[in-house]
Amino acid sequence: MDLTTIMSMGRTMMGILSGNPQEEPMHYGEVYGVWTYLSGSKAMIAGYQTLLNHAGDTDLKSFLQDCIQSKKQEITQLENLLKVNGLALPPAPPEKPQAMLENIPAGARFTDQEISGSLTRDFAVGLVACSQAIGQCIREDIAAMFTQFHATKVQFGARLLRINKEKGWLVPPPLHLGTPELAHV
Numbered sequence: 001m002d003l004t005t006i007m008s009m010g011r012t013m014m015g016i017l018s019g020n021p022q023e024e025p026m027h028y029g030e031v032y033g034v035w036t037y038l039s040g041s042k043a044m045i046a047g048y049q050t051l052l053n054h055a056g057d058t059d060l061k062s063f064l065q066d067c068i069q070s071k072k073q074e075i076t077q078l079e080n081l082l083k084v085n086g087l088a089l090p091p092a093p094p095e096k097p098q099a100m101l102e103n104i105p106a107g108a109r110f111t112d113q114e115i116s117g118s119l120t121r122d123f124a125v126g127l128v129a130c131s132q133a134i135g136q137c138i139r140e141d142i143a144a145m146f147t148q149f150h151a152t153k154v155q156f157g158a159r160l161l162r163i164n165k166e167k168g169w170l171v172p173p174p175l176h177l178g179t180p181e182l183a184h185v
Helices: 003-016 028-054 058-084 112-136 140-167
Strands: none
Touching (some): 028 058, 028 112, 112 140
């Protein structure tokens, strides 16, 4: 390639990547990040609906319902973004039916503490996924969307931490209560 061709390509790219971010094309990393996050979100709704059937604690049930609602809002935003950019949507698992907790045998039932631990893991993984998506974005609107998702996860994580502490479900790692005195040589 000669210098004129390279400079022409540079001017073309500057034209594509300046102005309204919603008119800019998504790069492959953004497409992959949005598509996989959307696919995972759809699966999480089905999982949370199942966990809701197993939950006995009213605070935990309310938390799960809020998580499902939040995920549905994220899905709407992500699907709209993919549709506007002419991209196919990932499939969604079917909605899970409601079940009575008493009809699930005790040995086959998730405990509230197990559900809480699973949710805690999901929020930790979700924070990393959002951070990764933000870091690879060149479109400001997509980065802002994942920043919003990240902030929501931080709020849900703090709420879940409070629930875990109040219910006695938090299993802390070994606590460091003091510094041992240094041995004098």
